Amino acid sequence: MSEMWINMGPQHPMTHGLWNLRVKIDGEQVLDVDPEMGYLHRGIEKISEDRHYNEVITLMDRCCYVAGLSWEHLYVLAAEQALHVQPPERAEYIRVMSDEFQRIGSHVMWYAAFVQDIGLMTPFLYGMRDRDLVLDLFQSYTGARMTYEYMRVGGVRNDLPPGFIGEARKVCDWLIDRFVEYDQLCLNSDIFHKRCDGLGVMNARACIDHGITGPMLRSAGVRRDLRKDRPYSAYDRLEFDVAHAEAGDVTARYLVRMEEMRQSIRIIRQTLDWLEHHPGPVLAQELPRWLGAPYAPVGREGYLLKRNYPKGLGFSAIEEPHGEALAYVVNEGSEHPYRVKFRSPVFANVSAARQYLVGYRIADIPPIMGSVDVCVGEVDR
Amino acid sequence: MTTSLLSVSIALSSVLLSGVGSIFPAPIQGGLTNGNTIDALGILIFGVILLAASMLNTIFLIWWERKLLGRFMDRRGAMHVGYAGLLQNFADGFKLFRKDTVRPRDADSMGFFVGPTAYLVTSLVIFAILPISTGWNSGNLPLSLLLAITIFSFAPLFIFISAWSSNNKYSLIGGMRSAAQMIAYEVPILLAIVAVVIVSGTFSLDTIVTEQQNYWYWGPLFLAMVVFVAGMLAEMERIPFDLPEAEAELVEGWNTEYGGMMFAYFMLTDYVRVLLGCFLIVLLFLGGWTMPSWVPSAWTSFPLAGIFWFMLKAYAVFTVFVWIRASLPRVRTDQLLRVGWNRMIPLSLVSIVLAAGLVLAKCLPVFGCLPNLGG
């Protein structure tokens, strides 16, 4: 058979979202790929310029819909720096706990999608079931399953409900047991290794050149984790290890993500211990009135300018479940951010698709792209 | 003469025809009640009954798989249409019957419709050949095993025809994979069957089952059975060998372009073939409708007991298939073919040698002493 281009997407079971992978194949062999993004470009950065600082948070949940709380955290960190606000310590711990639960939720979702790509049907259901438990926890304190609108510039919206910490511990125990089952279903199966070993290999040099971050980079042997290297919120007060592997293939990414989930549970247990014994406010008390959480800003153009509110640039970098997410928020003294810019880790990871797809077979594309963990919402923004 | 579905149908047709014929004048009556007419109508009735029974069986099989998979996946499966979802597959069937069947503009009209139809028909025909109890369905055919396997292996051809004529790249790749896979696994299946034939000395499935009266063949021919089951998994295109329908990379494999009734044909035929595979495994290795002697005779002597036990075994085999489907991932094409040509064929050759050795050494009756086998 001669060479031909096939379109995998935008509606294709492999994509797990709305994007198009154009693949040039010769028989089963992949000769070239060309990812086409933008099918979900919603102009979040532009809409943010028309919104008040706290209202941007509603967009952050929808920006990355499997890691909404992490993206809220990213944005509020940048906005706090731009607006010169300091959150209370309890809010920081709650944010870290939310981040780590979100990491588990995102990785479990990834697991559910990834095993489908290699043809395992059952763990998809297990993954969704266990993710729902994490979402139940989120719902109990944020009030929503996926779009939380929980964090605020200067803290979080509300404190944890009574009884939360006990339930969260139960969920942690349950999840730790389930991770063993996940491994039994995948790692203990010879077919899994036949499918995934030595696939989609990226070495450390290529990863760094192409700006790849997160579990993909760590699976190539680079121990880089912003939680350790550039600690934000309460991460410098918590103990955990950076999961990493050497091989740089699909199996290594699987292992890294599984280990990250265990580390997340370790972090969560520490934060729960802290939160149990340190009550306090969760929202900064010296907030300017227009940022106060219960009162979303009352729109008056030029209000800040009249008050000579200091301008500022906010920059934040966090370790999102998919990798390093960066944001900067430019405050020019108005109620609206002048410019908001986000860096999505998946954006860079997908842009290097040619590096890790060419040369493999067409049947390898789903596992490899599955191991990249594409979340189109944050790529296209 | 043993009772068989065919003889029952012919008797039914003769009763019917003589009843109907008696109201007509003599020449017509003579024409109606002569042997050829009775046989023709009898075969027709046989076909209708067989078709209905096998269709019902297949639909029940699908239901069973859905419920079983549901429990493996910690959920409930179809449950709101009919009692416990029993009518769900009928609803699916009726709906697909009612839906439009769209033929893509550039698709080959002949192949597009003939492919699935022939795929279904050739698979259904095998039900007439496989015995499900003594003498059922169509008496003791001398070469029934060979005939069944021959018709069984028509499928890749029709799949490829329908895949090629739907003019879709995914279909084409799926069809080619399917053809390659089925051809690769035909050979070990046939070789495994040779082992069975060596031990039983016959191509007649009836006789093969009768030969297993004392010991089922899964004991002496364990290796052949493993090869046969693995090959059958590939033939039936079930996980871990369901590459042609690999949802993750090829949208729906070779039935991407098919909707409506043609799609229903494909779905139905897949399960018809699964059922046939289970039947073959039961017939060749699990003693067919025979039961071990330690089973109380009351359990094996009620009417149609043979069919009952046979179906029970077939469904047990199918349950194992569902279990495999629930717990294993899919392999890759090249790995599949490599396993097929490099592992399966040598293994099946070894199994032939083993079978021949067992026959020559006359140590087969030893297996009659093992527990849980026949005897």
Added chain:
Amino acid sequence: MAGAQVEEKTKPSRSILWVARPMLTAARQFGRSLLRPSTIVYPFERLEDPKFRDRVGIGSGRPIGVGHIWDNYRGVHALNIATCISCNLCAFSCPDLCIDMVTVPGGDPKHPKKSPQIDYGKCSYCGFCSDACPEGCLTMTTRYELSVTKRAEMVYSPQKLQEVFERKLPMNPVRVERPANEDAILLEPLLCIGCNACARDCPTNCITMLDIPKVEPKPGEKVAKRIWKEPVVNDSDCVRCGTCISVCPKECLFWGIRT
């Protein structure tokens, strides 16, 4: 956990069990879910039903829900028109601009009473409006089913929201505290003409017009005609809705920190 380096040790030994281990895991799950699958039979069993929640949970074998701590879900709003003060804060705070203030019976003809009408085709259920509501009359319930055949049916008038309220569904219990140092409404006295517009339109009637001493203009100085009254805002009653600022004809009211 000693080190996070994921080792090669996690790879299985190539034993005869390479296919059996995952199958055994699946079988274990099969046994667990045979009688108690973790499926909610949705129209019959409902997650928000507290009695149902008693029977499920991680301990019970059906891992659904986390006990009783989740009446927090933000669903359809409930509005108590009787306590609504028409302060407009919900409409102001809505990031999606899905709230319109429409006239409801109960006001006087000159100053009609207005209550929120919510377009659920635009609402993103963020809860900013119920957080902002100073009287607690706009709350979010746990009701989530809302499927309609026409787009226009998604617009919930205040009366419809009142119906939701009367159904007494579980409410979102979270009430967010006000920050301690709120801005107050300040007055630029030189611009004020004492027109009473702010006091008239204040939803909480926290503005009173006090008499001030009349100042005679110096000869030759041109002074606008004015009423010799000045608004005084009672900060503890004020809900900071900003209505007074928006109705002020001379833009003499502004936000600021009261010293």
Added chain:
Amino acid sequence: MAAEEWAQELARHLGDRMISLTPFARTLGRVKFRPEAAREIFRAVHDDLGFDHLSMVGGIDWVDRREVIYTLWSDRRVAYLFLSADLVGEAPHIETASAVWPGANWHERETWELVGIQFDHHPDLRHLLMPDGYAFNPLLRSFKLHEPEELEVKTRHV
């Protein structure tokens, strides 16, 4: 590393191509450079200073000029560095960074598309997020958003 030491090192490697260094909290600061010397700056920062990881490229429209910001990370220094350049004129353009950091490819495509900054010698400057032939740069300040009722015609660019 002390701040002065770092500033000296930077000045040594970048010379007069660097305009200014603005300190910024928890980073190595924001280096403003002359856009004409972009290629040498990128080389020097990548090879000599060891910033081998390009995190993002973004653009800000300051109405009178457009600023392009490169965010870089160095594993050796464990810190972020910003490079920025002011581009003036009707058709702002700058040398591409994708020759030095291959990962800059998509970031520059996005910046070209949304902020309207031309990257010279870019290997593949196509539309990334918007459909081909989209004629606007949405992230410019002059591009206003409207409620859908008002813009029935305006967005129908397909």
Added chain:
Amino acid sequence: MSAAPENLPRPLTPGMPPPVLPMADAAPAIPFLEIEALRAQQFIPAAKEALGAMIAEQGRDRLTRPVFNWAGRNSLFPLHWGLACCAIEFAAAFGARWDAERFGVVPRSSPRQCDLMIVNGTVTWKVAHKLVTLYEQMPEPKWVIAMGNCATGGGPFRTAYSVVPGVDKLVPVDLYIAGCPPRPEAMLDGILKLEQLIRERKE
């Protein structure tokens, strides 16, 4: 909205009496058996009613039409695709906890085999013509559900330069599900409503 209280358990088939045994009150040891009993209780009146409908129906295909209607509404195959946030809840509805397959809803990847397109997310102009193509590839009879606010009217992104303000600008929509995103229950509720719509449909 109809006057029926939406927060009460609704019968699967309209016209049937609501379940007399609300799950919450009985609380037996094994919920599974209870549900089976409940369904058996419901099934008999449902069958009676279906038979009555068949007999009451006049016309050439008075027997087949109810059957096909029944089949069509009980076997809705949605298109398996994910647009945005709602796609995650869409997937969750097929997960273990809500298991949409209970109602015969099985996602299919090929539009040829689908009856139902659930637009689960923001539709951008870039994907608009592909969405229309997919809709046209689906064979009749077919339905469209706009799931969530983005599909309904653009949602929070409706002012954006790249977003279609509502999928009803592109394809005819039969049912809108509000929510951002709707819970999986809300999606199931939408599917049950759609079944009701199909049932009441006059051909």
